[in-house]
Amino acid sequence: MRSDVTLRRLDEGLLEDLLDAAVADADPLEVMPPVAGPDGWNGERRAAFFRFHRSRSLSAEPVESTYAIVVGDAVVGAARLCPLEGPRHAVEAGVWIGRSHRGGGVGGAVLHQLLVLARADGFHSLFVSTTSDNAANQRVLTAMGVDLVREGDSVTAWVDLVAAGQG
Numbered sequence: 001m002r003s004d005v006t007l008r009r010l011d012e013g014l015l016e017d018l019l020d021a022a023v024a025d026a027d028p029l030e031v032m033p034p035v036a037g038p039d040g041w042n043g044e045r046r047a048a049f050f051r052f053h054r055s056r057s058l059s060a061e062p063v064e065s066t067y068a069i070v071v072g073d074a075v076v077g078a079a080r081l082c083p084l085e086g087p088r089h090a091v092e093a094g095v096w097i098g099r100s101h102r103g104g105g106v107g108g109a110v111l112h113q114l115l116v117l118a119r120a121d122g123f124h125s126l127f128v129s130t131t132s133d134n135a136a137n138q139r140v141l142t143a144m145g146v147d148l149v150r151e152g153d154s155v156t157a158w159v160d161l162v163a164a165g166q167g
Helices: 012-025 043-056 106-120 135-143
Strands: 005-009 065-071 074-083 090-097 125-131 148-151 154-160
Touching (some): 012 043, 090 106, 125 135, 135 154
Antiparallel strands (some): 005 065, 074 090
């Protein structure tokens, strides 16, 4: 497991670094909901990135916890935990990693840290959703003994945090 990968809770000070990482190394559709207009990181899309994170995780009543993924001293992506409705005490994990940092074990380190955070916050299960072409994420989940459910281009999984915390 990589020891140089850390998660830092997103704050206003890290938000600009997160945007810089996204602009340098990711497509806008990989990191935020679609914004009307021309492709690429134009001024409106950058402003929408700030609005999105401020409304989701930096507001007075956040709906999710967002973390900057830091490798060494560089912000390279974001991870989030968003509580799900229902009786399962469940949380959804979401991750994006800049293209130049994919495939080197960053995602696996992030997922393991998200499991620890979710368990510490009292959640019993963690939901993960990815695409069928994200083989690295699927390998990490399979190595954890998690069953993957494939439906079209979507691959989902539930991680039992109670059982996983006992191993």
